[in-house]
Amino acid sequence: MSVTVKAVATPDHVAARRALLSVSDKAGLVDFARALANRGVELVSTGGTRKAIADAGIAVIDVAEVTGFPEIMDGRVKTLHPKVHGGLLAVRDDPEHAAAMEEHGISGFDIVAINLYPFEKTVAGGADAATAIENIDIGGPAMIRAAAKNHAYVAVLTDPADYADLLSALEETGGATTKELRTRLAAKAFQRTAAYDAAITSWFAGHLNDAAPDRRIFAGTLAQTLRYGENPHQSAAFYRTGDDRPGVATARQLQGKELSYNNINDTDAAYELVAEFDPGRTAAVAIIKHANPCGVAEGATLLEAYEKALRCDPVSAFGGIVALNRxxxxxxxxxxxxxxxxxxxxxxxxxxxIEIVAKKKNLRLLLVGALPEARAAGLTFKSVAGGMLVQTRDNAVVDDLDLKTVTKRAPSDREQSDLRFAFRIAKHVKSNTIVYVRDGATVGIGAGQMSRVDSARIAARKAADATEAAGLDELLTKGCVVASDAFFPFADGLMAAVEAGATAVVQPGGSMRDDEVIKAADEAGIAMVFTGVRHFRH
Known part of the structure; x- marks a missing residue:
């Protein structure tokens, strides 16, 4: 279907004579309405918005007087009428449109202020399906889109924060809106309706347990324009999705410089990791660098946990992110x-x-109020050329897994505890991953290598460096346990861990050469357990 486009010049200034106001968020409404009325703008409104304006002693016309038709069906039908949408969509400088307005008694709207039924807030509060559906706005998005399409003549506001800008424009121009302002507000209006529809489609996908809907839509609200992205030549911004999962997006920053792209990425990784540790059971600290842990430990106190975590890799910890579970x-x-x-x-x-940290003025301190639930469901996504990968969050928790001993020797109670700790950490290290742990603390971490045996060797070397830095005579890895995020495809990676001093191993299992690896473990006299769960992290 083709659309005929008529050549009509867009006016720079449009006099503000008539406004339509219909908002669920009443913040700033009365002051805005009074300012418009004081400028001689005729106000038309609906339902609760009209009542709030009228109760403030401001003259306002009910939309039913305009349409000649009462609000019906519990408010579901009140603005879906030609006298409303004609007033929003009419091209004022088109003779045919002007004639139609004259014939049908349609007056144009120059300003439209509309915000929508609070669907996102309603579903975030755990509303049932009937309540959620009732909070899907129909007339609001239709009017917003109509006004935004016709922004050549109509200024559309969807956010109370924009009232001041519009009033300033009226003041500066002697009562008119500018083309630049109307265009900017129209862009914001379409963003709002798109985000609203995204929230609705996401809710329906969850309601129907549809893991792969035909169309997947994500929306976010700008939280921060960042100085740059991963590198200075990349532009970047941070958006909040509205997900109430505690973390960097919901945190309160008490002090310090503005967070960078890499700060946000690394801080998220750190807090997700430390959330694996129940604060009621133990204090835990994770130190993160470039989205990988360089030290993680638990202890009776945060100080003890931090000192143990720092010992693992004090060099990499410099300039890192520190996350705490208490x-x-x-x-x-x-x-x-x-x-x-x-x-x-x-x-x-x-x-x-807080006073102690405040002495380091550039150090950012973020307080979240809670820990994210490690077992909670959710989605993660990343872009690829021409598409997007979407998956459920890795919410497998080692405490829920049945660790199956596959060697002749079973792990001791101490080894069992450290094995669970090590596998908990391996979940949060880039693959291929090897993690050495002793006494509730990492002592060597090998991350992101193409070969698992290389990860084992790197982790052992870093443990040797940490041993030297701590001034110890005995290698930190002597008597440790080791975790692998995925199975050992060959026995060489396992033997590298044994050479480093590991006495017990935890891994998912599932390799075609499991028997070969188990045999090597038995010959080395070490214990090995399978989890049946893999933790790849790319």
Missing amino acids: TLDAEAAEKIVEIFTEVIIAPDATDEA
């Missing part, structure tokens, strides 16, 4: 600020700890 206290804060740290993120912080 309220940051003064004792831990004093130790953390001894070296250069980019970000500290925690559920909360004591007043004394």
Whole structure:
């Protein structure tokens, strides 16, 4: 179907004579309406919006007086009428449109302020299906889109934050809106309706348990324009999706420089990792660099956990992200600020700890209020050329897994505890992953190698460096356990871990050469358990 386009010049200034106001968010409404009325703008409104304006003593016309038709069906039908949409869509400088307006008694709207039924807020509050559906706005999006399409003549506002800009424009021009303002507001209006539809489609996908709907739509609200992306030549911005999962997007930043792209990425990785540890059971600290942990530990206190985590790789920890699973206290804060740290993120912080961190003016302190639930469902996504990969979050938790001993020797209680700790960490390290752990702390981490045996060797070398830095005579990996995020395809990676000092191994299993690897473990006298769950992380 083709559309005939008529050549009509877009006016730079449009006098504001008539406004349509219909908002669910009443913030700033009365002041805005009064300012318009004081400029001689005729106000037309609906339902609760009209009542709020009228109760403030401001003259306002009910939309039913315009349409000649009452609001019906519990408000579902009130603005879907030619006298409303004709007033929004009419091309004022087109003779045919002008004639139609004259013939049918249609007056144009120069300003439209509309925000939608709070669908996102409703479903976030756990509403049932009937309530969610009732909060799908129909007339609002139709009017917004009509006004935005016709922004050559109509200024459409979907956010109370924009009221001031429009009033400023009226003041500067003597009562008119400008083409630049109307165009900018129209773009924002289409963004709003697109995000609204995205929220609805996502809710339906969840409601129907549809893991792969025909069309997947994501929307976000700009939280921050970033200085640059991963590198200075890349532009970037940070958007919030509205997901209430606790983390960097919901955190309150108490101090420090603005977060960068890499800060946000790394801080998210750090907080997701430390959330694997129940704060009621143990204190835990994760130190992250380039989205990989360089040290993770648990302890009786945050200070103990931090010191053990720092020992794993004190060189890489410089300029890193520190995540804690408990309220940051003064004792831990004093130790953390001894070296250069980019970000500290925690559920909360004591007043004394906040004062200590404040002495490092560039150090960002983020307080979230809660930990994300490691077992919670959700989606993750990444772009590829011409498409997008979407998957459910890796919410497998080692505490829920049945660790199956496959060797002649079973792990001791101490080894069993460390094996679970190590596999918990391996989930959050880039593949291929090898993690050495002893006494509730990482002692060597090998991340992101193309060969698993290389990861095992790198982790052992880093453990040797950490041993030397700590001034110890005995290698930190002696008597440790080792975790692999995926199966050992050959025995060579396992033997590299044994050579480093590992006495027990946890891995998913499932290789065609499992028997060969188990035999090598038995010959080395070590224990090995299978989880049946893989934790690839690319």
